[in-house]
């Protein structure tokens with residue numbers, strides 16, 4: 001039954017095969033026709049485009065001829081061409097130049113071109129800048145009474161001689177180095193130190209920028225600015241206390257500019273230390289012994305002349321057992337830092353008039369820092385290195401000390417050269433928040449030029465009843481100069 | 494408004510209002526131009542606002558005056574912009590000074606010459622004939638970026654150059670009475686302008702570009718101006734009025750306030766309006 005059905009199907013199959021074949025033949029001839037049609041269309045289109053291009057070209061030539069005519073007309077109206085000095089598009093009437101003159105001129109051009117073909121081994125040298133900074137001062141009291149790091153009375157301090165080198169590494173990155181011959185505060189002997197040596201990407205996708213090496217990590221506003229670029233002579237006390245001065249770190253820092261119409265910048269970093277001296281990792285550094293930091297900053301334009309920049313920063317070093325070790329306290333006990341946490345809030349309000357900001361401006365900057373460190377308290381001082389057998393003896397306990405500090409300054413600029421301001425400092429000791437120091441400093445800056453600046457500052461540091469440090473009055477005359485290349489990066493603006 | 498055309502617009506950031514206006518004229522509706530300067534700033538002193546960073550970050554094209562005019566603010570902004578397309582040397586970094594030979598190129602690149610004109614004088618846009626070179630540079634960059642709109646850009650360019658040419662003839666006619674007339678200004682803005690219109694530029698109140706005058710320099714200037722009977726002191730509104738007006742008073746010269754880029758003074762919003770204003774103000778300053 002199945003076979004019968006199949007035999008019945010056979011002619012049908014044959015017929016349909018034939019029909020299919022015929023259809024294929026018809027399709028083939030159809031396709032050839034279509035191809036021919038397409039070819040014809042393409043040809044027509046090409047001819048049309050060629051015609052259009054020719055017309056456009058002729059039109060451009062006509063317009064340019066009209067321009068040349070109009071310029072020639074102007075030349076006859078205009079003063080002597082020699083006086084104009086710079087007008088490469090002014091055509092010179094052809095009749096005015098003889099072939100001999102052209103030959104002579106081209107000879108001269110060749111000479112100039114030849115002169116340019118020099119071998120310059122220094123061509124790829126980095127840009128070099130040098131900053132010198134000298135601080136002359138008079139202090140009423142010596143360091144024994146004030147805790148200052150410089151001698152009392154008259155003092156001259158060649159605070160820094162800073163060498164800046166910068167260049168592109170390749171199309172994807174640049175690098176910069178800051179080497180500072182800073183004078184030792186006690187001996188006055190200059191020691192060469194690498195303040196920064198970092199590599200920075202220039203074309204990472206996704207609005208990212210990576211920095212690696214040694215650099216001043218981003219925390220707050222003035223922590224990553226070199227001394228001579230501060231608006232006053234000395235680094236604010238709060239930055240010294242909580243960051244340890246400049247926010248130097250050996251590590252990695254990633255910055256992300258948020259892809260939104262409003263300026264928001266986020267920075268995250270990791271490094272072996274931050275500001276203060278390096279942790280001593282001993283045999284092996286645990287991940288938690290690294291420092292982690294971040295800053296989120298934004299900007300608000302109040303009027304075209306007034307703006308606010310604000311940021312929040314955080315620093316966390318989860319395990320700091322060996323940072324400074326057990327430190328002796330006045331009461332005979334010791335204190336060992338076990339965890340470091342610093343948070344910061346920075347705010348800058350500035351009046352920068354669009355029209356004459358080189359002659360007039362106002363800046364109000366404030367930074368608030370909070371420290372919340374965890375310590376190991378050792379009341380009987382058994383952990384002190386001077387102890388006959390240093391070690392835990394059971395009286396130790398762990399706890400946190402919260403403290404904060406603030407500085408705030410106002411600088412007013414009233415001419416291209418002169419500006420002046422007032423800095424207020426108040427800070428608690430991170431290890432003892434009852435130990436408070438305040439200071440204020442009026443200052444006056446004369447910028448003879450962009451590279452030559454003199455600053456006079458008076459600083460009164462208040463009496464500290466807890467630490468027993470005496471009040472101090474100091475007068476500073478700071479002189480800073482720059483030679484060679486000097487460019488302000490975005491952070492130093 | 495926000496249709497497909499809006500979305501396809503080329504985003505241009507111009508540093509100053511002169512190159513912004515020229516770009517608007519060449520680009521027409523195909524571009525959206527934002528200028529960092531509003532017009533009242535000093536050409537070398539546009540404040541570095543963080544608000545500029547997102548603009549630059551999204552820009553398809555950066556149009557600048559060049560010759561180091563923007564050196565005080567542009568390099569840092571570009572670094573922070575994180576936009577590889579518009580960095581120095583890239584096709585979308587449009588230096589309008591390309592093809593112009595600068596005047597007053599310092600003999601040495603040394604800070605004893607001040608710092609703001611290290612590559613020669615960058616104020617060539619105050620010569621309307623040189624503005625045509627800038628227009629061409631802008632046009633080239635736009636065509637390179639969007640070749641599909643070549644025809645429109647060339648048409649806009651030709652229309653604008655035709656208008657500018659007609660204006661130039663008028664300005665030269667109007668400036669005829671000032672042929673050979675001497676003038677001083679605060680900053681060295683006017684050498685190209687003076688050369689174009691046959692005026693004699695007799696010096697600047699600034700000691701060097703970007704360096705304030707010393708009392709001795711002012712004294713010498715007053716003496717020289719008196720001896721030469723210099724009739725005009727040009728005052729750019731970006732600089733303090735005190736010294737220019739003192740010099741004008743002491744020498745009997747007329748003080749003329751002139752914009753240095755569009756928008757510098759009211760009713761100078763376009764480049765053509767600004768040049769009209771400058772010519773009118775100068776012509777009005779000399780006794781007939």
Ligand SMILES: [Zn+2]
Nearest residue numbers: 609680681702
């Ligand atoms: Zn200038």
